[in-house]
Amino acid sequence: MIADEFDAFFLDLDGVVYVGDEATPGTPQVLRELRRQGKELRFLTNNPTSQDDIVRRLRSLSIEASNEEVLTSGTAAATLLNERGLTRVWVLGHDDLKMALQTRGVTSCCKEDCQAVVVGWDDALTLSDIREAASAIARGALFVATNEDPTYPGPEGPLAAVGTVVNALVAGSGQRPISAGKPHRLMFDLARESLNRGKRAIVIGDTPEVDILGAHRAGLPALLMGDGPSFPYRRDFRNAEARIKSLQDLFDDSLSVGEWAVPTYAWPEKVEAGVAAVVLEGETVLLMRRRDNGLWGIPSGHIEPTETVEEAVFREVMEETGIEVTISGLIGVYSDPRSQVITYPDGQVRHFITTCFLCRPSGGTLQQTGPETVDAGFFPLSSLPEPLMAMHPRWLADGLAELRQPFIR
Numbered sequence: 001m002i003a004d005e006f007d008a009f010f011l012d013l014d015g016v017v018y019v020g021d022e023a024t025p026g027t028p029q030v031l032r033e034l035r036r037q038g039k040e041l042r043f044l045t046n047n048p049t050s051q052d053d054i055v056r057r058l059r060s061l062s063i064e065a066s067n068e069e070v071l072t073s074g075t076a077a078a079t080l081l082n083e084r085g086l087t088r089v090w091v092l093g094h095d096d097l098k099m100a101l102q103t104r105g106v107t108s109c110c111k112e113d114c115q116a117v118v119v120g121w122d123d124a125l126t127l128s129d130i131r132e133a134a135s136a137i138a139r140g141a142l143f144v145a146t147n148e149d150p151t152y153p154g155p156e157g158p159l160a161a162v163g164t165v166v167n168a169l170v171a172g173s174g175q176r177p178i179s180a181g182k183p184h185r186l187m188f189d190l191a192r193e194s195l196n197r198g199k200r201a202i203v204i205g206d207t208p209e210v211d212i213l214g215a216h217r218a219g220l221p222a223l224l225m226g227d228g229p230s231f232p233y234r235r236d237f238r239n240a241e242a243r244i245k246s247l248q249d250l251f252d253d254s255l256s257v258g259e260w261a262v263p264t265y266a267w268p269e270k271v272e273a274g275v276a277a278v279v280l281e282g283e284t285v286l287l288m289r290r291r292d293n294g295l296w297g298i299p300s301g302h303i304e305p306t307e308t309v310e311e312a313v314f315r316e317v318m319e320e321t322g323i324e325v326t327i328s329g330l331i332g333v334y335s336d337p338r339s340q341v342i343t344y345p346d347g348q349v350r351h352f353i354t355t356c357f358l359c360r361p362s363g364g365t366l367q368q369t370g371p372e373t374v375d376a377g378f379f380p381l382s383s384l385p386e387p388l389m390a391m392h393p394r395w396l397a398d399g400l401a402e403l404r405q406p407f408i409r
Ligand SMILES: [Mg+2]
Pocket: 012, 013, 014, 015, 016, 205, 206, 207
C-alpha cells in the first residue's frame, strides 16, 4: 500500500483535504491514522494567506495541524523576498497576505519606493493600481506572484483568480514574475527541507498542471486525486505516478507507486522548431560565440513564423556570422529532451526539435561581432575553441560522418 512506501505526505488543500467548507470523505480519519503511524504531513496551498488562517480552517474540520506544517504561497513569497534581502514591498493583496509577509520581516509599504511588487488577491484592486504596479516593476521593483492560477472553482463554473492580475502586469510591464506558488518548485523544496534527510516524500494533488507538475519539477513523485486529465505522453511532468479516488486509497493493498526516476531535464513550457548549420570550408568549420551564454557553437536558431527551414538556415548563419551559405545535405533531426531541453538565463525552458544541415559558404563577409555574437570564425576541425554548447560536438561529428542516411536522435 502507498502509505507504507513513504514517510511524508505533502497534501494540496482545496480538492484534496477539503472541498469548499467540508473535508473530503474520510480525510480527518486518514490523516489521524497517518500521524499515528509516525508519518509526517505538510499542507501546501496556493492560497496567499497566513499559516494561522489555514490551521484555523483545518481545525474547524477536525484536522489537527501546526503552523510549521503549513506552506502557503504567501509564506513562500516571504521566503523568496527574505532570500533576496528585500523588506519593503507593495502588496496587491488582502491583510492575510500582508500578515504572512510581516511575520517574516517584510513590510507592506508605500508604492513609490517599494523594492518588490507582491501579487495576491485583492477584491478592491483597480486599473489604476495595475498601472502604477506595472510602472514600479518596469522601474526595477522585483515582480513576485504568489501564484499564477488563472481561475478557481466557483459554484457556477471557474472564476478569474490571481493569474489574471499577474497577466495584466506582465502585459503592462513587459516583465515575467518570479512565482512563489505551485507549479513552481519553491513550496515543494521548502516542504522537503523541513524533513529530516532520507525521508521519502510524495505529493498528493487534484490538479495535474499545478500539483503534479510542481512535484515533478522538484524531483518528487506525485499522486493525482480525483478525475483530472492525463496527458498523452508518459514522460509528461503533468502525469502522476498513480491515481487515487480518496485519501482512504493510501491504505488500499492493491495500490502502489513503486520506483520513480527523477528526470534529468527541466520541464519545457513549449516545444519549438529550430535549425543548425555545420558550415565546412576545407578542414575548417564556422563557429560563433554566443552573447547570451558565452559558449561557442555552430550557427543555430528558431524558425520564424511562415519561414521554411532552408530560409531559416540562410538567415541564422547570415545574422550570426555575415556568411552566406548553400545547403549541401541533411545531417539529422534532434529531439531527445536529455540534450534538447534548454533553460535560458531568464528561467524560460524550451524543448527544441532541431534540424541540422551540412552547408558550404557561398558569399558574404565574416563579421566577428553582432547582436547575438561576440566572436566568430572558421576553426580547424582538429582544434575547436572551448567551451562548446553541449549538443554541438555531436552535430559536428554527425556532419562529418558522411553517411547517406540522416541521423534521427
Ligand atoms: Mg487543489
